[in-house]
Amino acid sequence: MMTPSITHPIGDFIRANVPIPELAYLINAIICIVAICTVAFGAAMVLVYMERKVCAHVQCRLGPMRLGPHGCIQTVADTIKLFFKEVYAPNGADKFLFYLAPMVLLTAPFMCLSMIPFDHNLQVADISVGIPLIIAVNGFGILGILLGGWASNNKYSLLGSLRSGAQMISYEISYAMILLFVVMMSGSCSLQEITLSQSGNLFDWWIFKAPGIGFLAFLMFLISSTAELNRAPFDIAEAEQELTGGYHTEYNGLAFAMFYLAEYINLVTTSAIATVCFLGGYLPLSFGYAPVDHVLAIVPGFIWFFGKVFAMIWVYMMLRWTFVRPRVDQLMGLEWKFLLPVNLLLLALGAVFISLGWIVP
Amino acid sequence: MTLLSDALFSDVMFYLVAAVMIGTAIATIMAKNLLQSAVFLIFSFVGTAILYLMLHAEFMAMAQIMVYAGGVIIFVIFTILLTSHLGESALHIKLPRTFIALMISLAFLWVMVRFVVLTPDLNVATPTATSGYASLSSFALRLLSTGPEGFVIPFEIISLLLLVTLVCAITIARKFKGEE
Incomplete structure (x- = not known):
């Protein structure tokens, strides 16, 4: 032991x-x-x-x-x-839950970070149930937001947290399904093995390796993870114009810093998961042309990894400042009437492609 | 040189986790606020997941966190938030009811202990499964195999049942045109 x-x-x-x-x-x-x-x-x-x-x-x-x-x-x-800054709870708030909520929220991103392979040997825990654990701990994020919103004893907070909870529960289904799609293609739940299943050149990354559906899956991941992160354009949870600040309206000082921190660490972990699942993780970029590939392979894996992660983060940021925020009902309609059926179709298509031998895991 | 043997370490860890589980379980019942009860229940579930991990049942632990801590409790909290007026009045329980509840739980405890004691080879059997028996891949292979070790028919029946439930839920929730 x-x-x-x-x-x-x-x-x-x-x-x-x-x-x-x-x-x-x-x-x-x-x-x-x-x-x-x-x-x-x-x-x-x-x-x-x-x-x-x-x-x-x-x-x-x-x-x-x-x-x-x-x-x-x-x-x-x-x-x-x-x-x-001084940390204080508003009058009439449930003190226990008020201070517990940000801590619960922070557990999920830290647990995800501990499973991410930054390089061949830079990984805290390479467990065989990596993807299920990521899906499982995502629930704690929702929990922290719900508890924080309720414990603040503020109507705006409660409304914001309920909106955000409903949104995250819905989009978590798509998020989990895309991860399962990657698991099906690579034949493993361990993040290290998923990375290694993409070794080869650029076109062996899952975004290109699965003809057509890989790129579609990547787009789906981008949409559902943006919603899962509560980032704009899907930031109805803290829409400033409507809810003053959403679930963290009443938080200040370190307690607010924890909410803020969780948001940004979640951005890192989600980008890292996207990198591992679709962009070849820490594997260096290679074009299948030996002279260039050997030069690119000199750069250590973790620099490639962080390069890809920050490229993904840049994509998320550009998304944030480009698109407009949908209404609550439009957001729910998008998930349940569009993303979920398309994801089910993607899973079925992936199975067909594998059975026909078009994708070699 | 080792200060703690493996067996002692796992024993200590077991009692630590068990103490946390019992403590949070008691707190679940004692908490005045319904939402606080739900939060303590989560900690109890996470403790159960840790116990599963210590028994090398990885997938059971994941399922425990995913289904109970991540799914059921979130819906319980949602239901509490949407239905009740929290913090306005704590739950009042009268004394006879407390007495009956105590009697029932004591009787249940007695039955459980009796059954556990009756288990053959309780003292000699190893508490953990053989390594890899409950891992994700062997679990999945057993679930889908048609041999004597396989569970393919129950698996398919359960998936059919879940599909029926989903269709039923959609049918109930569906709004027809003109009905608002």
Whole structure:
């Protein structure tokens, strides 16, 4: 029980060099936690800055420019400000649930991050039930939003959280189905094996490898994950004009920072899952032309991985600032009357393609 | 040199998880607020999932989190939020009812303990399944195989049943033209 079944070079090195197994176990655990937190907080800081800059340039503005060159210290200042704010619950709020909600919300993205392969050996846990666990922990995100909205004792919060809950439950079905489609193609639920099933050149990534339906599945993933992330254009949960701020209206200071953080870590994990499932994960870009491929393969896997992840994040940000927000009933109609049938069709088509031998897992 | 043997470690972990489960289960009943009860119930379910993981039943653990913590509880909370006036009046339970409930649960506990004690080889059998027996791939293969170990007919019957339920739900929820 003390030695995990997964062998890992860094873990093995510590287990071999620390005399007491319990201490080695503890050190390994601490390394894992520190690594995940570094990725999560670091990415969130970068993303806040990136979002403001992308937003500004889309709207022909400059964005933050004062603090540091091109305003790059602005996020640090904002974070420090959030840390020093007083945290208080509104009068009449359920204190226990009010403070529990952001913590529940944060469990899901951290659990997802721990399963993502950043490189051949840079992965906290390579478990055989990776995709089911991602689908399962997504429920905690909905839970955190529902609890936070209710515990605030505010009508806008409650309405926002109910809207968001209904939206996330609906879109979770499509999201899960697209992931199952990828599982069916690659024949494995482990994220590491899904990545390795795409080794080869550019056209072995699942977005291109499955003729036609791979790209369709990727588009479906983009739509359903944007809704799952509660990001614009599907941000009816916190539509400022209608609900002042949605489920986190009453939150402030660190509690609000946790909601904010969860949003951005979710953006990272969703982009990472898209990268793993469709864009070949940490595998380097290759065109099937040896001289170029060898040069591209020199770049380490985790740089490829983060490059693809940030490209995906850029796509999400451009989506956010390009499209208009649909109404609540239009949003639900889109999921139940369009995405869900198309996803069922995609699953069936995938099965047909595999049985005909057009896709080799 | 090891400070803790594997058996001792798993024992300690078991009692830790079990204590959390019992604590949250009691909190579920004792909480004055219906929504707080639901939240404590989630922690209890997650504890059950951890117990499944310790028994190497990975898929059971995932199903536990997916179906109960992620699905059932969300709908329970939705139902609570949409129907009741929370926090206005706590549930009042009269004493005779509490007494009857205590009697029934004690009787249930007694029956359960008796059955567990009657299980043959309880002291000698290993608590975990053989490694890989309950893993996702072997689970799926067993579910779909037609051999003596397979469960393909129950699997198909359940899928048919779920399809019927879905069609029924859509039929009930459907609005016909002119009916509003």
